[in-house]
Structure formats: C-alpha cells, structure tokens
Amino acid sequence: MFAWFRAGLVAALFVIVTTPTQAAQKTFQDDALDDAAITLEADLKDEAGTVEKPVIKLKQEGDALIKGQDLEGAADVYVQIVTVAPDDAKAWRRLADIWLLIPPSDNDDGSTRFERARTAAYIAYQRATTPDEEAADLITLANAFGKREEWRSALNVLKLSLKLHDTPELRAQYDALREKYGFRVANFSVDSDAASPRACFQFSEALPKRTDFSPYVAVAGEDKPALSVDDQQICVEGLKHGETYGITLRAGLPSTVDEDLLKDAEFTIYVRDRSPSVRLSGKAYVLPKTGQEGIPLITVNTDTVKVTIYQIGDRSLLDNVLGYDFERNLQGYTLDEIADEKGEKVWTGELKVEKELNAEITTAFPVTEALPTMAPGVYLLAAQPGNVSSEDYGERTTQWFIVSDLGLTAFSGTDGIHAFVNSLATTAPLGDVELRLLARNNEVLAVKKTGADGTVTFEPGLARGEGGLSPAMLVASGDGGDYAFLNLKQSAFDLTDRGVAGSDVPQGLDAFVFTERGVYRTGETVHVTTLLRNAAGVAVPDVNLTVVTERPDGVEYRRSVVADQGLGGRSLDVPIISSAPTGTWRVAVYSDPKQPSIGEVSFLVEDYE
Known part of the structure; x- marks a missing residue:
C-alpha cells in the first residue's frame, strides 16, 4: 500500500475563497464519483449541523488538532469547513488527506472512510482553479484509490497528475506503482490435455484488437509461432506433448490502457503428456x-x-x-x-x-x-x-440413453397436442403405438394409440392444464418392448434468431395491419390497411374496427371507427400534421376498445431531406 501526505498539511492554511468559482471542464471525469459527490455533500451537511464559527477560526482549530495528532477531531472540523465553504478545493483535499491518515481499528476497517476520502478528493479536483491544485488533488485521489486497492484507477489519475506537474519524486512513485500494478503478465497456463496443446498467458489488462502480436512473442526454435488472442490472453498454439519450450513476451507488447509491457517476460514451459x-x-x-x-x-x-x-x-x-x-x-x-x-x-x-x-x-x-x-x-x-482410482465425489462421464426405433415429435396449439411417431430406421409412420400423456405430477392424463398415419391428437383441454396437471411428457410403447419418451417441458426448436419467429397463435379475431412504407415526413399521409381474419385464417366480413393512432409520447393522435370494405379488408388515411413530433408512431386495431388490440403496426416520422 502506498501513501502520500503533504508536509504542508500542518503548515499555515491558505486563505479560503468562499465565493463560487466556475471550474473549467476537467480532463478526468467519473459518473459514479459525480453521483457520490452529491451524496457526500448532503451527508456532511447533515453531520455538521449548524456551524456558528467563522471559517478562519475553524481552520485554526483544525490546525491545532492536526499538530496534536487528533486526526478524528480534525476531520470533524474540516467537515464543518467544507459545509460552509463548499467551493474551497483545498479544504476538500485536506479533509480527504486526514481521512486517509486515520488508521483502521478493531471496530473500523476504514473502508467507509477511504470511500469518503476518494469522493472528497474528486470534489477537490473538480473545484480546483489551477493546474498545481489539480495535480495535488489527483495525488490524493490516487492515494484513496490505492487504499481501496483500485490500482488501475490510481495509475490513471497519477499519470494525469504528472502531466500537470511532473516532479522527480512523483515520477519515481508512479514508476514503482506502474511496475507493480500496471500492465503486466498476471499468470500463465498450459493446456496439456488438449489434442493440440497450447500455452496461454493472461495479462492484467485487455489487449487491443486487430493487432499483430507476432513481433512481441518469441518461441525458441520457431520463426513464426501460431498465436491466438482473446481479450486479456495470448496463446501460443500448436505445441507438442512431451516437449519443452522457451517462450519470451517482449517489452513493448501493447495494451488498451496506453501502457506497454515494461520488460521481457521469459518462460520455460514443459508440455506433459495428456491425463488418462x-x-x-x-x-x-x-x-x-x-x-x-x-x-x-x-x-x-x-x-x-x-x-x-x-x-x-x-x-x-x-x-x-x-x-x-x-x-x-x-x-x-x-x-x-x-x-x-x-x-x-x-x-x-x-x-x-x-x-x-x-x-x-x-x-x-x-x-x-x-x-x-x-x-x-x-x-x-x-x-x-481403468488406470484412474475411483473417487466418490469425482465426476464420471455419463451417457443417458434409450435404444428405440420410435421417433417422437409433438406440436402444441389451441386445438390440442398433436403427436407423431415415425420409425428412426425408415422414417415411415408407425401405427398402433400406445402414447401416454403424463402431467407434471406424474398422473396419466390420457392414453391413445396412433392411427395408420402415425398421429395422435390430445384434446385442447388437456393442453391447457396448469400447475401439477400441465402436460409434461409423452411416453410411447411399441411392439417388442420398444420404448421412447419426449419431454414436453424443454425448449422447442428456437428459430427466432433466423427471423422466422412468426406471431402468436390468435385466440379469436386477428388483424393484419400494415402501412405502405415505414418512414414518413411531417405533413405526409399514412395509408393504413387492415385485413381481418379468424383463428383459421378465414376472412371475417361486416365487423367494425376501431383504429387508434398514437404519437411517440403515447398520446392518442386519432381514433377512427372503420367499417368492412370487402372480404374483411379496410383502409384508413392518417394525415400527419406539419408540427407533429418525430419518432416511432403506433397504430392499434380493436374489435372491442375495452379489450386488448388484435393487431398493431408502427412507423417512423422523421425530418429528412
């Protein structure tokens, strides 16, 4: 753990500027710390209560407490100072330094205090008005990150501090921290049990994509080793079992954190034979x-x-x-x-x-x-x-199996469960095969035999069972003791990533709603077409539909009742006024406005040339 604490802490205090100053946009920004800063200021204001003493008097008291090594008392005083002078960056930094110096105890490991110190140092940096102040605040912030073992953040802010104010002492501290916690080889592993073994090296930070790492990886005796890169890992591929390799990762190997490998990392690796x-x-x-x-x-x-x-x-x-x-x-x-x-x-x-x-x-x-x-x-x-001793808690290679010629397929819909039995050898449908439909509670819901076409249909009521009575498995029994089962609870074939998911099976009326294109300008007219069908896909005539158009903000733009215009079809023109909001508009169609919509479509309204 590193720690920096200025001798100036016990020296004369600077005059505090109590009038607000508008700080320029800072190089280092952190959304989480911005939120923490708001919370910390509110908490400290509650803790400070009513502050009656002037800031100068408070600073004098704080100075005396620091000299007397009463750090907790000094921290309480500086809480009052930053409450009445919230724009004093130096006071915020001093408070953070004091919190970092208070040693942990049996009842307090310091984690909450270190978190507060980190936030206070961040506030000091955001409100600093000179580069030197910013550099000092970043040093305190780095110290706070270090106390929490957030080494990457500590390195980042220290590096920024050096750009603002470079000193030999700070440079030496940064270099020491950089060597210990910066971009480095964190570990390595040898995958000896693979058919094609490889040696992999894990780094502390992510590696850049689309980068040729061959100049930075050398394998003794090989001109161009085969490499693979994945996030924070480089692997040397194509090694051989029973061989020893000398592998060097060369200095300068790049990372995504603007740091290179400081020095060569050399490894001697033996690839053992594969385990049984x-x-x-x-x-x-x-x-x-x-x-x-x-x-x-x-x-x-x-x-x-x-x-x-x-x-x-x-x-x-x-x-x-x-x-x-x-x-x-x-x-x-x-x-x-x-x-x-x-x-x-x-x-x-x-x-x-x-x-x-x-x-x-x-x-x-x-x-x-x-x-x-x-x-x-x-x-x-x-x-x-056979040459490995048995362990009761060791994992065994396990094959679950049945031997059968019965191939089962099932489809579930509003008209029940349709089961199909085909021969795995010939694909021919198999008749006279007994099928049992089992519920989740292991009760037999129904028993049927396939017809000559190899199919069975179980009634819709059985498919709608819930809880313990929901259909869970089909069990088939054929000639000669042939036996098979099909789990109805497992996921069916999922083709949604192929763009063929389709729509939900309609329970009653179903409206197919579409517009002639997907994007419109303000001032244009949207032509909405609706085709009304029943669950079997047959046109439903002589039904009035309510068509509701909504703006992107969810406000209803227009509601129209549209009569059938022939074979369940109808069209509606929706003019978009010139002042209409842009974004995604929605059209919903209802056969009963008090029930859910039976069809929807959306379109964009945009300003484009």
Whole structure:
C-alpha cells in the first residue's frame, strides 16, 4: 500500500475563497464519483449541523488538532469547513488527506472512510482553479484509490497528475506503482490435455484488437509461432506433448490502457503428456435400434474403461428427466443414490480399448450385448479410465440413453397436442403405438394409440392444464418392448434468431395491419390497411374496427371507427400534421376498445431531406 501526505498539511492554511468559482471542464471525469459527490455533500451537511464559527477560526482549530495528532477531531472540523465553504478545493483535499491518515481499528476497517476520502478528493479536483491544485488533488485521489486497492484507477489519475506537474519524486512513485500494478503478465497456463496443446498467458489488462502480436512473442526454435488472442490472453498454439519450450513476451507488447509491457517476460514451459480420460462424442440420448454399433467412447492414454450401467424405471422417469441431472455428467455419489433409491445398477465391467500415447481412440461400447433385454425407462452409462482410482465425489462421464426405433415429435396449439411417431430406421409412420400423456405430477392424463398415419391428437383441454396437471411428457410403447419418451417441458426448436419467429397463435379475431412504407415526413399521409381474419385464417366480413393512432409520447393522435370494405379488408388515411413530433408512431386495431388490440403496426416520422 502506498501513501502520500503533504508536509504542508500542518503548515499555515491558505486563505479560503468562499465565493463560487466556475471550474473549467476537467480532463478526468467519473459518473459514479459525480453521483457520490452529491451524496457526500448532503451527508456532511447533515453531520455538521449548524456551524456558528467563522471559517478562519475553524481552520485554526483544525490546525491545532492536526499538530496534536487528533486526526478524528480534525476531520470533524474540516467537515464543518467544507459545509460552509463548499467551493474551497483545498479544504476538500485536506479533509480527504486526514481521512486517509486515520488508521483502521478493531471496530473500523476504514473502508467507509477511504470511500469518503476518494469522493472528497474528486470534489477537490473538480473545484480546483489551477493546474498545481489539480495535480495535488489527483495525488490524493490516487492515494484513496490505492487504499481501496483500485490500482488501475490510481495509475490513471497519477499519470494525469504528472502531466500537470511532473516532479522527480512523483515520477519515481508512479514508476514503482506502474511496475507493480500496471500492465503486466498476471499468470500463465498450459493446456496439456488438449489434442493440440497450447500455452496461454493472461495479462492484467485487455489487449487491443486487430493487432499483430507476432513481433512481441518469441518461441525458441520457431520463426513464426501460431498465436491466438482473446481479450486479456495470448496463446501460443500448436505445441507438442512431451516437449519443452522457451517462450519470451517482449517489452513493448501493447495494451488498451496506453501502457506497454515494461520488460521481457521469459518462460520455460514443459508440455506433459495428456491425463488418462474418457469422454463421449455427443449427448443424444436416443440410440437407434437398428444400424447402431453402440455408444462411442473416446479415450486417451488408457487401455481399459470401467463401465457401469444404471436403469431408472418408467414410474420414476418423469422427475429424473425433468430434473437438473438429465443429460449431464454425474458425480459418483449421485450414481450411488440412483442405484440405492431411484433405480438400480444393471451391469458393471471393463471395456478393453486400444492405447496410443496422447492419441484419441474411439471405441463403441456394445449396449445390446451388455443388455440383451431392456426394460421401460431410461438408462445411464457411467465410464472412467481403468488406470484412474475411483473417487466418490469425482465426476464420471455419463451417457443417458434409450435404444428405440420410435421417433417422437409433438406440436402444441389451441386445438390440442398433436403427436407423431415415425420409425428412426425408415422414417415411415408407425401405427398402433400406445402414447401416454403424463402431467407434471406424474398422473396419466390420457392414453391413445396412433392411427395408420402415425398421429395422435390430445384434446385442447388437456393442453391447457396448469400447475401439477400441465402436460409434461409423452411416453410411447411399441411392439417388442420398444420404448421412447419426449419431454414436453424443454425448449422447442428456437428459430427466432433466423427471423422466422412468426406471431402468436390468435385466440379469436386477428388483424393484419400494415402501412405502405415505414418512414414518413411531417405533413405526409399514412395509408393504413387492415385485413381481418379468424383463428383459421378465414376472412371475417361486416365487423367494425376501431383504429387508434398514437404519437411517440403515447398520446392518442386519432381514433377512427372503420367499417368492412370487402372480404374483411379496410383502409384508413392518417394525415400527419406539419408540427407533429418525430419518432416511432403506433397504430392499434380493436374489435372491442375495452379489450386488448388484435393487431398493431408502427412507423417512423422523421425530418429528412
């Protein structure tokens, strides 16, 4: 921690200017500190109460208290001074200096006082009238930032102070602070477990974009190392396992804070061999009944894989599929809980795999050989390298799966839930497949069988269930014990980022409202067209619609009742007066003005040449 405190604090005090002065726009501005300054002044005014003594007398008392080392008493006096003379920048700085000098105690760690000192120093800087005063205020502000360990802010204001008043002492203090807390290499890491290892260096500040860093990174024995840059990190790519590298980050490497790396940073890095591991090639939980060769396991530096398979039965399926753990890797104790409480352990053993140093080997685990007969429910395969000791709290590679030829799809609308069952092998629709619709509370809402077209429709009332009775899952049972399920609570395919989200399904009448263009000048006429349709998309004639036009400020501009002009269509001209406000205007259409609108459109009114 650094600290600056002027000897002039105990010297004769300057004459205070009590008349307000208009300070010029300052180089250093901070919105948060501007807000804090307003709050601090109000708080100090309340704390000071009624001040009866003149400022000169108060300064004399404060001077005496400082000499007597009564810093808390001196701070109380200076609170009164800045209350009656709020434009005295020197008094604000003196108050900040005193607050910074008061040592922490068992009952007060000083954090609130340091925060106040930072704000007081900022006020002093904003109200200073000379460059020398500004420089002194910035030094106090830097000291306050340092007390709060806000080193970047401290460096920034110290650098600004040096521009205003450069001294050898201050320059030495800045350089020492710059070396310790300025732009520097903060840490490094070696990603040895990746197929293509790399060494990454993390910096204390962000790195500039679109900058060629190759002149600043040297790798012994390589002319042009492969580099990648991301925010505060530079990575040397394309390293090899079992090799040692000498990497130098050269002085002058730039940052986004107008500071360069002060000196070369040299590193000797060894890239070890990859740790034994096993992982999955994907998270899809439905394995096709025909054509599949098992669950692919990708192994590294191990010749055996310990495999355990668990089964969760049909009646316990819902809570587990809708729970947090579904399709995630599980801890050892969670798997034990499944075996003891939620399901059962149905198979355990070892899988022999090929081993090639640091290479990824893919081996299919033969599910149908391990489990010739599969019961309804979901299965979990947990795997770990055979040469790694088991840990109860360690994460295991976990594949949730079912083996089925039943491909399920569901659509929900105002007319109910439409379910489709197709063969995963041939895509053909499958008839005579039993479908159970389960509620969130695990109650069976309905049971139906698919027709020859492979479809089933569940009534609209079932789709509108709420709470525990809301539809949550479809469970399918086919010939030969074939079994599949579909989670109705998970997010559907989200195509909104492709611009094809569409509109909400109408519950009754639906108005399609549009204008002939999107931008108008004042004085022009907007032509609004409305097409009225029902939920099936059929034109609705002979219905009067209320068309309300609103200005950008939400004030109603015009309200018109428009009759049907044929096949549910109608048009309305809305003249925009020359004095109309610019911005986004809104047109809303109502079949009943007391109910929500059934259609809307917006347009811009702008002044343009």
